[in-house]
Amino acid sequence: MLNTDSILDPTQLLDDLRAAYLSQLLVAGTTRFDVGKLLTAGPLSYESLREKLGLQERSATVLLTGLCALNVLQVNQDNLVELTAYGQEKLSPESPFNLRGYIGLGALGADVQMMITRLEQDSPGGDISFVYHDDAGPSALDDPEISDALTRAMAARARNVAPAVAQQLDLSSCRHLLDVGGGHGIYSLELLKKFPNLKATIIDRESPLKVAKEYAAEAGVSDRVEFCFDDIHTYQNQSEADVVLMANILHDYSEQHARKLVKHFASQLPAQGRIVILDAFLDSIPEGAPPVSTGPRPVAAYSAMLFSVCEGRCYRLDEYQSMLSDAGLKVDENVGLVPAHGCLLTGFSS
Numbered sequence: 001m002l003n004t005d006s007i008l009d010p011t012q013l014l015d016d017l018r019a020a021y022l023s024q025l026l027v028a029g030t031t032r033f034d035v036g037k038l039l040t041a042g043p044l045s046y047e048s049l050r051e052k053l054g055l056q057e058r059s060a061t062v063l064l065t066g067l068c069a070l071n072v073l074q075v076n077q078d079n080l081v082e083l084t085a086y087g088q089e090k091l092s093p094e095s096p097f098n099l100r101g102y103i104g105l106g107a108l109g110a111d112v113q114m115m116i117t118r119l120e121q122d123s124p125g126g127d128i129s130f131v132y133h134d135d136a137g138p139s140a141l142d143d144p145e146i147s148d149a150l151t152r153a154m155a156a157r158a159r160n161v162a163p164a165v166a167q168q169l170d171l172s173s174c175r176h177l178l179d180v181g182g183g184h185g186i187y188s189l190e191l192l193k194k195f196p197n198l199k200a201t202i203i204d205r206e207s208p209l210k211v212a213k214e215y216a217a218e219a220g221v222s223d224r225v226e227f228c229f230d231d232i233h234t235y236q237n238q239s240e241a242d243v244v245l246m247a248n249i250l251h252d253y254s255e256q257h258a259r260k261l262v263k264h265f266a267s268q269l270p271a272q273g274r275i276v277i278l279d280a281f282l283d284s285i286p287e288g289a290p291p292v293s294t295g296p297r298p299v300a301a302y303s304a305m306l307f308s309v310c311e312g313r314c315y316r317l318d319e320y321q322s323m324l325s326d327a328g329l330k331v332d333e334n335v336g337l338v339p340a341h342g343c344l345l346t347g348f349s350s
């Protein structure tokens with residue numbers, strides 16, 4: 001068994017990996033979408049800026065959140081989007097100290113061009129998208145080779161994070177854990193190790209479950225795990241699970257589908273059940289403000305990365321809170337923090 005007592009924090013390395021996506025947003029926002037020029041004359045409402053940019057909601061949110069996290073844009077007290085003093089000096093064509101040409105050199109790179117196309121199309125384009133809808137075409141999640149690589153990659157991150165998750169979550173009163181899109185199952189396995197009376201069901205596609213079976217056998221807990229090949233959008237809870245874990249899954253889907261997923265699982269909870277969301281949260285925005293968060297910067301970068309490979313993005317804390325409360329759950333005020341910007345938020349059924 002792995003010794004997890006002295007794992008070094010993976011956060012910085014993951015931040016460094018994802019930072020490239022924020023650079024891509026900076027170049028895209030300075031060249032093709034040119035917010036420096038659009039906002040030089042003064043602030044604009046989010047909707048009119050979005051219209052001028054020609055972007056769908058998700059693309060605009062990801063781009064503008066990235067630029068706010070980079071401190072070149074901000075939302076002012078009147079809820080208008082404007083250049084910061086820094087943004088004015090470095091991105092406005094009228095500023096003698098602008099870096100537009102220099103930043104614009106980045107647009108020669110293929111990665112930036114791909115990001116621009118994705119922003120324009122609000123989709124991962126012709127690339128692989130890591131989602132599954134039973135009424136859509138074939139999914140990369142059902143391609144054995146791609147899915148196996150994705151699952152083992154997710155497992156690598158989970159090995160670094162799961163011990164902290166098990167430390168933070170008190171599931172001593174729970175009987176059965178449902179790990180939604182649990183993939184490799186490492187979060188379940190770590191929780192099973194900590195709570196000997198707990199059982200788990202991991203729902204995923206066929207290939208990830210093969211990996212989960214392998215890891216469960218290695219951990220010696222196969223007899224307490226059910227591996228369920230299904231579609232999470234339509235899954236019916238037959239195990240009477242009283243705790244549902246949604247780890248790094250909602251961010252793969254559009255806000256509409258993420259909300260539906262939370263409602264779908266909340267509606268199947270027994271009394272005193274709970275849903276636990278584990279994900280990287282963007283900071284909340286004030287009520288009535290445009291949907292543009294200020295960061296944290298590494299999560300804004302991660303959001304741009306997710307935007308490039310699936311249908312979702314990182315959601316804000318207030319968005320996750322409203323997903324849980326709109327599903328009829330009472331939201332815990334405490335948010336647990338784990339490495340790699342992981343946040344744990346729980347909603348309880350009554």
Ligand SMILES: C[S@@+](CC[C@H](N)C(=O)[O-])C[C@H]1O[C@@H](n2cnc3c(N)ncnc32)[C@H](O)[C@@H]1O
Nearest residue numbers: 132141154181182183204205208231232247248
């Ligand atoms: C980003 S991975 C997260 C895996 C794991 N929960 C973690 O935190 O490392 C998303 C997982 O959800 C699964 N998944 C996505 N959509 C699904 C669907 N519609 N039905 C079943 N599994 C799905 C994927 O196969 C993948 O294993």
